[in-house]
Amino acid sequence: MSFGGVILEAIEQIDIEVFNRVGDSGFNFESAALFDSAISLTINWNYRNFDDFTLKVPLTKENIQLFKAENILLLKGQFFFIDRTIVEKDDDGFATVSGKSIAAKLDTRIIMNTYSTDSRLVERVVADLIQQHAVNPSDEKRKLAYLTLSDNIDGIVGENIAYQKTYGDVLEEITTLMTTYDFGFKEVPVNYINPVQQIVLFKGNDLSDTIEFSKEFDNLTKESFENAVYDERDTAYVLGEGEGNDRKGVYIGTQLSGIERRELYVDARDLQHTVKNDDGSETELNDDQYTNALIQRGKDKLAERMPVLEVNGIVNLNSELFEFRKDYNVGDRVRISSTLFSMAKTAILSSVEEVWDSDGHTMTPTFGNESPTIKDIIKRGN
Template sequence: MDIYVFDKSFNLLGIIDSFESLIWDREFYKTGSFKLHVTLPDLDKFAAEIISLLQKGNIIMKDDSPEEAAYIEDIVLDDEDSETIEVSGFFIDNFISERIVWGQQSYTGNIEEVIKLFVKMNAITPIDLNRIIPNLMLSLNRGISKPANEVNSYGNLADLTEELALKYEVGWRVLFDLENKKFLFDVYEGKDLSVNQTVNPQAIFSLEYENILKQSFKDSYAGFKNVALIAGQGEGAERKLAVINNNVTGFERRELFVDARDISLEKEDDTPIPENEYEAMLVSRGESKLAELQPIQTFESGISVLSNLIYKQDFDLGDKVTIQNNRWGITLNTRITSVKEIYEKNNKDIQVNFGSNIPTLIDRIAQKMR
């Protein structure tokens, strides 16, 4: 496999045709990442060429997935055993992490339209032209029919997109359109390949079917919340409040406080927001926070590349599939939330997360800060 290197203007700078390893970490709800490890050639000229290619900000693309690309953020040169260069970074989805929601913005429509409006107004056609991300465009709408009404003030654009994707069960990405020299922001849904439907071919993963090499299952309530008290603007007894799932009682009740004082009581033209609309905004914020704190049920599995199910043909990131372990008595009809492609010399491994994403420490810190 060859790795093509471009600048941000889509100019081809060169090709990496030999490397020690590549980890290509695809995500459905959030930004993917990568790590590339290359041994430098003995000849100074060739070593210098590789170093000049693998510079911060340059974009890399695998020749087997030209629509996916990532940009270099970190570089490490090392000569401990042999001279190596290791570069890492993020998928180009992460371009939008360098923008915030400028002021209070509120949009209504289906979730595809709402997410795209936040991106459009803060990175594609913002009032301040200095905020434009060059060559970023919106993809054609796919017609995702999930109604949404969302408001945000000064949030990080990528964090908001991830939050809404998780809440409404959609994926998002930025596609590398080399032919038209554009970065295409796209919202999409995976296919339903589970045993619960008969429209599409079913994808069943099980040790018994010999399409899984190993499995690890996690079932956890750690951090789970199901009742939210959301507080908007106002002081003391005058503070605007809303509650979600207040009917849950006893040991089943797990409460969360959501500080939503950033949601203004007035529209951009300084007219008051009607009380029922403001309460709906508070409820929507609470639903977003609860969506981040759901029970974790996930299978981590190593997928056999020689199995009856072919990656990216019979199943892909974002698809809903069925995964089983009869010995453990577990069957899940769930979504593929992340796929880690690992390339080492002539070997390729596929590691798949089925079900909830397990929050990392950084994820948990980010949740507390939002």
């Protein structure tokens, strides 16, 4: 196809079902079209966060009406909602549509009042935050009706934690806990007529003995390398309630010294001995319970400040060694090696970017931690 002299070719083997939102409120949708004229599609699959997409479509009046904000797309077996459509120049001949998987809506919910537990499985804490503030909240107006949560939760990590949070962002809190305790979530459609998607908490498989990526094996090309410690912190001074010398505090990692000691101050004055419950009653934490809550806050903050050592590249999709989604998936632990960078290590496949365009299909993985962005740094505070 062409537009104003610009040749636009639709990519092959990408069928997109578009669901129109019925009315201006509620969670009712109806299938409106099977769209097969995409110019390009990029999907980022993530382990501990929502997935997102960018789609280029021919610029027509019909497509502008079809790809409206809050409409739902079924892309590669998963539901996404549209949150943005841009036409930078009408003579380019295309519109850019972008959006996120349904779980991203957790970013629009906050932890009301105070959530506090002195000992609960970390996966159960994550499930509670999702249930109480999005899936099955006491206030029906806060319910995200196209989002559910799998009941298969206990035993994913199996570690009890003390945790307290007031008025935090639900998505930010659960991703922090999943990063600290090494697990994630995926989304699975459960209703294809009126879109509903289920969050499934899980821990990836350790495939490091069988799955290895290397340029030498011809299953990884165009290697990139990063070794960074500028953001690393490993010693935390966590100070809670009180004033001056009377503030309650704990110290993590103080056995470290010299260059290896990288200190972080954590202001945790929002953590309180006395917790107000939703019903108006109060719960009093003893000193040990309060100390454990401070320790947990410190662990979460240190988990945001990890060193970076990674080799990445582009997966060779013509390689017959391993196939994405069949032999390995996002969240699995694999082995990466590089002769050029004299490095071999195991790392979690934390995300995969898949691109379909006129050049074909490419896949770029991210193994392990990425350097924080400016947005990451602003969001985490101290």
